[in-house]
Amino acid sequence: MDISKTDILIIGSGIAGLSLALKLKDLGEITILTKKRAFETSTSLAQGGIACVMEEDDSFELHIQDTLAVGDGICKKEMVEMVVKSAPERIKDLINWGVEFDRDSENPKKFHLTLEGGHSRRRILHVGDYTGRAIENTLIERVLEVENIKILENFLIVKLITEDLLKPSRISGAFVLDLIHVKPVIFLAKVVVLCTGGAGKVYLYTSNPDTATGDGIALAYQVGCRIANMEFVQFHPTCLYHPKAKNFLISESLRGEGAILLNAEGKRFMHKYEPVKKELAPRDIVTRAIDMELKKTGAECVYLDISHLPSDYIKKRFPYIYETCLKFGIDITSQPIPVVPAAHYLCGGIYTNIWGQTDIPNLFAIGECACTGLHGGNRLASNSLLEALCFSHQASLKIKNMWNELKELKIKPPLIKETAVKEIKEEKIFISHNWDLIRKIMWDFVGIVRSLKMLEFAMKRIEFIKNEIKENWSGIYLDLDTMELKSITIVAELIVRSALQRLESRGTHYLIDYPFKREKYQKDTIIFKNF
Numbered sequence: 001m002d003i004s005k006t007d008i009l010i011i012g013s014g015i016a017g018l019s020l021a022l023k024l025k026d027l028g029e030i031t032i033l034t035k036k037r038a039f040e041t042s043t044s045l046a047q048g049g050i051a052c053v054m055e056e057d058d059s060f061e062l063h064i065q066d067t068l069a070v071g072d073g074i075c076k077k078e079m080v081e082m083v084v085k086s087a088p089e090r091i092k093d094l095i096n097w098g099v100e101f102d103r104d105s106e107n108p109k110k111f112h113l114t115l116e117g118g119h120s121r122r123r124i125l126h127v128g129d130y131t132g133r134a135i136e137n138t139l140i141e142r143v144l145e146v147e148n149i150k151i152l153e154n155f156l157i158v159k160l161i162t163e164d165l166l167k168p169s170r171i172s173g174a175f176v177l178d179l180i181h182v183k184p185v186i187f188l189a190k191v192v193v194l195c196t197g198g199a200g201k202v203y204l205y206t207s208n209p210d211t212a213t214g215d216g217i218a219l220a221y222q223v224g225c226r227i228a229n230m231e232f233v234q235f236h237p238t239c240l241y242h243p244k245a246k247n248f249l250i251s252e253s254l255r256g257e258g259a260i261l262l263n264a265e266g267k268r269f270m271h272k273y274e275p276v277k278k279e280l281a282p283r284d285i286v287t288r289a290i291d292m293e294l295k296k297t298g299a300e301c302v303y304l305d306i307s308h309l310p311s312d313y314i315k316k317r318f319p320y321i322y323e324t325c326l327k328f329g330i331d332i333t334s335q336p337i338p339v340v341p342a343a344h345y346l347c348g349g350i351y352t353n354i355w356g357q358t359d360i361p362n363l364f365a366i367g368e369c370a371c372t373g374l375h376g377g378n379r380l381a382s383n384s385l386l387e388a389l390c391f392s393h394q395a396s397l398k399i400k401n402m403w404n405e406l407k408e409l410k411i412k413p414p415l416i417k418e419t420a421v422k423e424i425k426e427e428k429i430f431i432s433h434n435w436d437l438i439r440k441i442m443w444d445f446v447g448i449v450r451s452l453k454m455l456e457f458a459m460k461r462i463e464f465i466k467n468e469i470k471e472n473w474s475g476i477y478l479d480l481d482t483m484e485l486k487s488i489t490i491v492a493e494l495i496v497r498s499a500l501q502r503l504e505s506r507g508t509h510y511l512i513d514y515p516f517k518r519e520k521y522q523k524d525t526i527i528f529k530n531f
């Protein structure tokens with residue numbers, strides 16, 4: 001089997017992985033692995049922008065308060081403070097790397113800032129309505145200029161290699177599938193950093209790209225890392241409802257600029273659920289309101305209407321959304337947009353400290369796969385790109401600090417025989433059927449509104465699928481779908497087990513048996529593997 005050596009192995013080519021590589025570029029040889037093309041990430045799909053205190057009427061204190069309020073009692077204040085206060089420096093990093101945020105048309109010395117739900121001030125920097133794509137492309141360009149950083153596309157990591165198989169121990173690398181040449185490869189490294197993104201694909205309806213199968217969380221769980229707060233799945237209230245539109249998000253910034261929600265009868269309804277903030281209430285409130293309206297009216301979607309704003313303004317401010325909707329026959333300058341909620345962001349993940357370090361000192365986790373304590377029970381809009389940037393900076397400081405010690409590290413190749421890798425012999429329908437089943441179970445029973453009965457029902461079904469996988473497909477398969485099925489099954493189980501532990505309604509976790517917040521509540525819902 002091929003064995004490749006590198007100093008730092010980064011898994012994932014979104015904002016977390018790319019920005020970390022740039023921060024560490026002078027340290028040694030860096031390899032970034034990504035299971036599809038480099039730009040196929042959630043980062044590329046981000047529309048709204050990135051939050052940062054920029055104006056005099058705003059303050060760090062206000063941004064901290066907004067983050068804590070939306071996080072609903074679960075955020076870690078020291079993490080929130082670090083992120084909010086270092087945001088201006090991290091935005092400067094992006095600008096220095098070449099990201100050109102939109103400027104204010106009346107005062108080009110200033111940036112144009114937009115407003116999103118849960119924010120008390122305009123503080124979202126953006127590039128049109130394709131901020132993520134602008135950031136992703138710029139970072140890829142910068143990374144490609146650096147000689148000692150390699151990006152390897154279509155390389156799927158399927159297992160972390162530990163020094164000891166029977167207890168949590170140092171990581172010596174990763175077991176990887178080269179999906180183009182259909183062969184296994186071992187990568188040995190002194191530091192491994194999981195930047196694998198979220199897990200929206202665990203749900204039937206999601207705004208996430210196909211890459212978001214929670215692989216990093218499943219991998220870290222399997223080697224004994226703590227996984228935290230998985231019950232907090234954020235559903236975005238407004239994804240385009242159209243049979244041919246896969247996962248297309250209608251950004252929150254439309255509501256920030258004045259778009260209103262209408263039910264199937266053409267009536268506004270948000271005032272009934274949040275009389276003050278209405279359409280600008282935090283996402284979980286807007287999502288549950290839409291869910292209630294859909295259940296009440298039996299309609300398949302609600303509508304988001306921005307057509308009262310001048311047509312030229314809409315086209316200039318939201319060019320990507322305007323063009324995309326037009327392709328589906330919807331002219332947003334004159335028609336309301338049919339929308340439904342969809343799984344959007346995972347607030348929980350691999351438990352890390354303020355340096356992005358997991359329970360295993362040479363394994364880091366950054367970006368959406370991590371649970372840093374910033375988001376708590378719910379994420380404030382546009383805080384996640386920022387989180388990835390701030391924690392990649394933090395991790396870079398820690399890795400530099402540990403470098404002399406790491407340099408001396410002798411890494412032993414693992415005793416894995418090539419024969420351990422198998423090919424799927426039976427029809428692929430067994431795999432695709434279980435894929436669909438998991439996603440439907442999660443949507444129907446572990447979605448926007450949950451009950452204990454539904455969670456227990458889901459748990460039994462997931463257990464059944466887990467056992468079926470163990471009996472039929474244990475080990476490593478040369479096949480993306482099979483390996484991803486294993487990840488979504490582990491992640492689905494972690495979400496349900498966490499949800500069953502939190503007997504209250506808080507943040508994005510709404511349990512009809514306990515529709516209130518408990519005075520004494522557990523801060524973090526922690527799950528780890530017993531060896």
Ligand SMILES: Cc1cc2nc3c(=O)[nH]c(=O)nc-3n(C[C@H](O)[C@H](O)[C@H](O)COP(=O)(O)OP(=O)(O)OC[C@H]3O[C@@H](n4cnc5c(N)ncnc54)[C@H](O)[C@@H]3O)c2cc1C
Nearest residue numbers: 012013014016035042043048049157197367368382384385
């Ligand atoms: C539609 C949409 C709009 C959004 N809008 C905003 C916004 O406006 N503002 C904001 O702050 N946030 C937004 N978010 C959230 C934000 O985009 C993500 O949280 C963030 O980009 C995550 O970055 P990341 O680097 O952690 O992961 P990603 O950008 O998702 O990158 C993950 C990488 O890991 C790789 N990977 C995964 N598993 C494996 C494996 N097993 N082997 C090899 N590679 C693997 C993937 O191929 C990919 O390269 C949005 C998200 C979506 C989906």
